[in-house]
Amino acid sequence: MLARVTDGERHLIALDLDGTVLNHGALGAGDDPAGGLIDPDLAHAIRALHESGHEVVVATGRSVDATLPIVELLGIRPQWVVACNGAVTLKRDALAPRAYRREVVEAFDPSDALVKIRTQLMTARFAVELADGGFLYTESIPTGTLPSTQRKVPFEELLGVQASRVVVVSPDHRLEEFLSAVESLGLTHVSYAVGQTSWLDIAPDGVTKASALEVVAEKLGIAPSRVFAAGDGRNDIDMLRWAARHGDAVAMGQAVPEVQAVASRVTGTVDEVGLLTALRERFPELAR
Known part of the structure; x- marks a missing residue:
């Protein structure tokens, strides 16, 4: 001790x-x-x-x-x-x-970021973690690091909510391609890769x-x-x-x-x- x-x-x-x-x-x-x-x-x-x-x-x-x-x-x-x-x-x-x-x-309204990202990564899977801890997603995402309470929704239902973060996973893109696409969007938030999966987290500004x-x-x-x-x-x-x-x-x-x-x-x-x-x-x- x-x-x-x-x-x-x-x-x-x-x-x-x-x-x-x-x-x-x-x-x-x-x-x-x-x-x-x-x-x-x-x-x-x-x-x-x-x-x-x-x-x-x-x-x-x-x-x-x-x-x-x-x-x-x-x-x-x-x-x-x-x-x-x-x-x-x-x-x-x-x-x-x-x-x-x-x-x-x-928390923040993720609408602008989601729409902008979708124009570059059409096949990506999108999700938002809500300020109250809930989780909305468009397609299945590896859930081990995410909330246990989840609900699948159309992309449009991710817009206009109050989110503590946005999650974007794009398994169809190689990591280098994914990072290049993210950088081209001019996002100033946090991006990172988990293993071989192309994964982006977006937090409220600052x-x-x-x-x-x-x-x-x-x-x-x-x-x-x-x-x-x-x-x-x-x-x-x-x-x-x-x-x-x-x-x-x-x-x-x-x-x-x-x-x-x-x-x-x-x-x-x-x-x-x-x-x-x-x-x-x-x-x-x-x-x-």
Whole structure:
């Protein structure tokens, strides 16, 4: 057990899940995007840091429904959880379902973005995650990281709603083609790939993991120099860039070059349990 840290020593430790904490390519993980394996030593280190007083904050693109089971699996009870790429911030509340309430929900009307994307990606599958946690989709989408309550609707019913994010999946396009098409649209929101699937997430304007974490850090009174963040995807770029300004931003070894470029350092791949290596380097007490 680690010694209890003082307020002046407390860090905000922001952790992406898929590809950072969760290893989907590990033996036994299967193809379920909700699954993936957590290295036992990594899970122990995360719990030890949490129990010593550091503020561990899961920061993920997953929906709330798909995030909280992983938080529970880690065996931690953090005060804050960031889901939906920063559009939903949860605060611990013993009286709320699963002990978390939606403290901040950012929402927008996705109509313009959906119509614009459809002109470029006619065969894509579209979905919106609603501000209240519901999920509307046009065609089946891998659901492991998405809400459990879902409803299939015509494309037109996705327009004019209040959404916390838009999901676009285009299995008919190679990843390079998909990213090129997305870039040509001039969208300024977050885009990233999951495995070999062409997948786009769109958040409300200006909303990222970084914007949500900055608010959490201010509420907790944690200085930027005591921020540690780790991630592997394009949706982690803003978070890593934010953390790297004054703190410690770690890109996973399998991250694409543009993700690694914004981090302050690069660790091993998820297969090499690179996050554990990075945590031990930042918090040497873990290795004792």
